Amino acid sequence: MSDWATFFAMGGYAQFVWPAYALSIAALTALAWASWRQMKRAERLVKLTDDPAPKP
Amino acid sequence: MLAYANPGRFLRIARRLTPWTLGAAVLLLGVGLSLALFVAPPDYQQGEAARIMYVHVPAAWMALFVYVCMVAASVVAFVWKHPLADIAAKASAPIGAVFTGLALATGMLWGQPMWGTWWVWDARLTSVLILFFLYLGYIVLWGAIEEPTRAARAARILALIGAVNIPIIHFSVEWWNTLHQGATVFRLDGPTLSTSMLVPLLVMALAYNIFYAAVLLLRMRMEVSRRRLRTIRLGLEPALA
Numbered sequence: 049m050s051d052w053a054t055f056f057a058m059g060g061y062a063q064f065v066w067p068a069y070a071l072s073i074a075a076l077t078a079l080a081w082a083s084w085r086q087m088k089r090a091e092r093l094v095k096l097t098d099d100p101a102p103k104p
Numbered sequence: 105m106l107a108y109a110n111p112g113r114f115l116r117i118a119r120r121l122t123p124w125t126l127g128a129a130v131l132l133l134g135v136g137l138s139l140a141l142f143v144a145p146p147d148y149q150q151g152e153a154a155r156i157m158y159v160h161v162p163a164a165w166m167a168l169f170v171y172v173c174m175v176a177a178s179v180v181a182f183v184w185k186h187p188l189a190d191i192a193a194k195a196s197a198p199i200g201a202v203f204t205g206l207a208l209a210t211g212m213l214w215g216q217p218m219w220g221t222w223w224v225w226d227a228r229l230t231s232v233l234i235l236f237f238l239y240l241g242y243i244v245l246w247g248a249i250e251e252p253t254r255a256a257r258a259a260r261i262l263a264l265i266g267a268v269n270i271p272i273i274h275f276s277v278e279w280w281n282t283l284h285q286g287a288t289v290f291r292l293d294g295p296t297l298s299t300s301m302l303v304p305l306l307v308m309a310l311a312y313n314i315f316y317a318a319v320l321l322l323r324m325r326m327e328v329s330r331r332r333l334r335t336i337r338l339g340l341e342p343a344l345a
Binding site for chain 2 (some may be wrong): 058059060061064065067068069071072073075076079080083084086087090091093094097098
């Protein structure tokens with residue numbers, strides 16, 4: 049078995065180790081992404097409401 | 105310190121800090137994950153399954169730490185009535201809920217191969233599940249009351265009542281006979297973990313802390329803007345300019 053295959057097999061615990069890492073990275077990325085999008089949207093709305101017809 | 109509690113000044117500082125905190129969080133997560141997967145040795149008893157520790161333990165620490173921050177912010181809001189303290193507590197809740205959810209999910213993925221079960225109703229697991237529901241309840245409470253001042257008051261009370269659960273979670277492994285193992289890092293006689301495992305764990309913990317700071321800034325900026333929007337739409341005096 050190659051070194052990489054050994055690494056991915058995680059000593060027979062691959063079905064537990066990889067989902068734990070994948071879930072952690074996915075959840076944190078989704079939280080940061082959603083927070084960024086919501087923050088940008090709120091700041092844009094304030095800007096539009098404060099100055100609805102900005103000069104060209 | 106109170107000078108930074110001015111929302112206008114806070115926004116200026118937060119905008120400047122956002123790229124740095126996000127960048128530092130990504131960098132530290134990259135280093136921490138690399139150390140955890142490629143450098144840390146397998147455990148002599150649990151083998152490679154012990155690598156789950158590097159995502160499970162920091163998430164569990166953050167689940168508690170974020171709640172402690174929420175309680176501290178709620179106390180500040182109660183005593184000094186400053187709106188930024190309520191905003192900090194509100195912005196923390198979804199982050200704490202995600203960390204608690206991750207601690208539970210990764211714990212189940214660790215429990216199945218080591219204990220032979222996904223879940224057991226022992227004191228540690230049950231008290232963390234209660235913490236998860238406390239976070240959800242707190243988020244729902246903010247959403248259920250439309251008027252922010254009333255919502256903030258109710259949320260502060262819930263946060264303070266829920267604080268009782270924090271020492272219960274921490275000491276549950278000492279007070280009760282649990283399947284969950286006892287503390288290995290925060291012990292009076294020092295950590296019992298070897299340095300080769302402790303370093304990746306602490307790097308991951310630092311990464312999760314910086315991540316909390318980064319996302320907290322984003323969510324506080326969002327909340328300040330939403331409140332400003334509400335003030336403008338209601339035609340009130342802008343309290344959060």
